Amino acid sequence: MLFSRRRFLCGATASAMSMPLFMRALEADAATDTILVTILQDGGCDGFNTVVPLGQYGKYSDLRTVPGGGSLAVLQTDIATAGTAFDANYLTPASQAVSYALHPKMTALRALYGQGKVAVLMGVGIPPADPSRTSHEVGKFDWATGSINKLGYTNIGWIGQAFDTIGGSGALPPSASVNYQSPIVLHGRKNSPLVIGGDLSNFTLPCGSGGADCATRVGALNSNDTFPSPANPGEFARALSSATAGFVGVVQQYAVAAPGADYPSTVGSSIKSQLKQIARLIVAGAPTRAYYASQGGYDTHSAQDSAGHHPDLVGELSDAMAQFYTYLQGKGLSQRVVIMTMTDFGRRPQANSTSGTDHGTASVSFVIGDRVKGGVYGQYPNLSSLDNNGNVVIQVDFRNHISDLVTALGTDPVPIVGSSYPKLGFI
């Protein structure tokens, strides 16, 4: 019942000759294939303060009043000053927009929206058919697998599944995570992600002192007869160690080829730094086609507007995504890249008594890229029509969202999410 997370490890040896067929380059032109960059807003991002419904502002403001004093509502004056209002037509300037507004700290993203590079997906979430959709574990799991009610029954993600069909190319796995963690969304039945953490230059072999050298350690990893069976955890550790040793050389070549000295400052921001490492690998020509980064801190049960919480987080994310996109645009590579955000769930419209919000349902997702058809998709939930738990009704099933992205990667989404979730058409 419980699935092991052991997966086939690509590149058990560095030799491309021994690569399984699916690892080799496919007919599609690798130079123009989509590179998908997925960013998890970890903890459940409050959609209502990320995209403010100017058309429902009265109701919004009422709900965001903190009992006992104060309010979580974003002020219209702040929106006007920042110039982050927008309409479905991305050409409408902020000063004339009346429908929605990005949080005032998201000016960088608003600028990209004005260029038609951003699709804003409203009211996206997990349907009530999943009764545990307001728990972190289930919310993240559903988004990662493109399914509902499957916790404990699968460990395959939708991006991983896509690459089971598409295959990979080159000496690295088709996907990579840059935050030390190996996320479910990148795991397929036949492929696993490369996992990097920190600066690319740290991805090296640290060898023992006293004369031990890496060759001794690495050379001993090549035999797969040591452990009794492929399912044995020792064999998993051996295969992982062997694969890692093989990847180090490849990653270091890319790191040297693209040192990223001209990338804007990432000081103090983990998400900016993660995106910088992704940018370096793209610039260096790594064959990886899907990347994963994450930004934590969105579980804002209390003091949601205090320093370091929601406003600063979405501002940081906006800056991080914009600088990443602009950097690649300057290198002539933005044609290939599609950035998407996802989050466990949205939050409750009504502020709670500790100036925060509890777990909710629908939230907002952004998709950014030259290939994206800028504008508004989905439907902003009706704040006057809340369910018995005080939550909004979702307008777009998250699996529709995934359908567009799987299509962008280059394969049919139906085997992954089923046939009931047609694309929204933002790419």
Place this chain on the structure above:
Amino acid sequence: MARLVCIALATACMAVAAPAIASEPTFATTFVSGVTPRGAAGSDGGVDVRGGRYLRVTASGSVALGYGACPRATGPQGCAAAFSPARSAPASPTGALVAAFINASGVLVSSWATVGEAAYVAIPPGAARVLFRVNGSTGREFGAFHVVADVVNERAGRAVQGVSASSVSPSATRHTQPVMRAVATGGLSSRADVQHLLRRYGFSDTPANVTAVYRAGAGTWLAQQLNPSAIDDSALAAYMEPMPLAGTSPQTMNGYDDYRTILERRIIQREVASKRQLLEKMTLHWLEHFAVSEDKVNSAPAMIHYEETLRTDALGNFKTLVSDVSVEPAMLLWLDNNNNDGSHVATSPPNENFSRELMQLYVLGTTQLNADATPVLDGSGNPLPAYSDQDVKQVAQALTGFQRTEPYPLPLADPRTIDGVKFFPTRHAKGPFTIIGQSVTDTGDPTIVGKVVGVLANNSATAPFEVKELLQRFVTESPSPGYVARMVAVWNANVDAPDQLAKVMQAIASDPEFYADKQSVVKEPIEYTIDAIRELNGAQAVPITATMRTPYNSVHSVLSGMQEQHWYPPSVFSFYRPGEKESLLTNSLLLTRWGEAVALSNRATLTTLCANCDVNIDFTTLQALAGGTSAAAVTGYLMDALVDGGTPELSALVQNYLGANGTTNIKGAVWLVLTSPEYEVN
């Protein structure tokens, strides 16, 4: 290698791993029902006794005890064991065969009684399994073995597994009385079993201490560890760095470190040097289960108090533990229940963070469970939720009104008396409350906590949820449903007992499945590091002095590098999810381990101890223990200490590396073992 063994009462076959020892005794067992024991040993009466059931045991093969072998001719009572050279052989042969019966819940229904070879033993009512042991001459256990049999409904007289047909009495008549049938052998409780036990129920130990436990008997060690207050730990008190209680500010408490560093160092010191190893491992389990990060709590007194509560309640009663944790200042701060106001729930709903995680992560989980932890499904095959959003709201309301008191002004006195918690009835939402269909009365005082916890803990999902997590952490990431169900029965039978968790831990390690899946789980960084230090005799460190507090020299820095500091879990989801320990091994995290293995192996020195290190690994002593400085001797010792003997490949690698002289390059040899796949798994 697993072989399938079928239990007639169950519908599925249970895979049982064969024990990994070189020689295994074979005990042919004949289970005969309704036979009166009469006649000389070796014969059976052949007469039905209404309602009576007997067990007949015949021994064959040899029994290996300690490092020697027990000749068959002397029988189980006459085993003469030869032990390792460091210990003199016992004066007289030993090895009485004893047996006891347990019922379907794993509870003893008889006491251990001597079983003469080829004699009959009465099977008491309610017995479902029989366990055998070979005892030493003083009654202590030497290298026990288990022959386990389930009571099944089967026609008598049929030859069973491992039994020759000729040993079955032809006069045993066919009838429907239940008979015993041998279903599995847990194998000899070998020294490898002891290494397994010490690493799962503690942080491992040196080869010498492993041998000592083996001779005393694993059961003896286990019984001692389940009663930690009776274990003398005064040596640790002399060793441990004190928590400074006075300082110029809460951040810098001794003029050098801030309290966070000291907090981390102290728990590391306990894990390295405490004799109450199971208590420390259990405390680690609970701190990962209730993962609380100091990063948000930001209070020394709160964290000290929290750690002490976890340790005090670690082997006690689960409901008590959860109730105590719920009102810890650290927990109030961590999950926003501090000052959570329930006075106007309609217009000002209270924060639900703690309520939700209390149910989802701490007590019962998201789905309804059967007693074997399989999910309860609806008609369409979907799992049923264990609680609803309405229940989350009700629990959130019920637990309003608590506030931690401020711990300052400075200087700090004993933090336990300063950082308390107050209950304000005016901020408490008034009950009664309905929680998962149960009505909970409310007298407007802190007793509401115990009532709420009681309802949640008595939910049918709780025992399997908690038990499965214990099994996943201490035994195997894929426990069989049968194992879960057996332990759930022990949990439920002790649900109000003050030593409930000790009883459950005892049952877990006394079950044959405890030893069925060795080297089966990835080590987390804390285990990776602390085990290595203890295995390499690093527990014999010196007391912390002021010069030792540089980050480079601290084991703390190793754990920090590997991203597992005890009090800094990345989120409420702790360092890893139960059953997903492999998530700790990714490409980059593996390289991090290799890097920190450099730091660990660098602690070794052959001449002088690291004057500024909080933990030392004295290789001069190690080589003396290895019995020599040759490459072979040192390799053998490192293999035994770190990887339970390891594999021929690793042994050859290390021995070749050490070359002709074991004294040079020993740091590198240690690094090679620490970075081996063999070492990555527990």
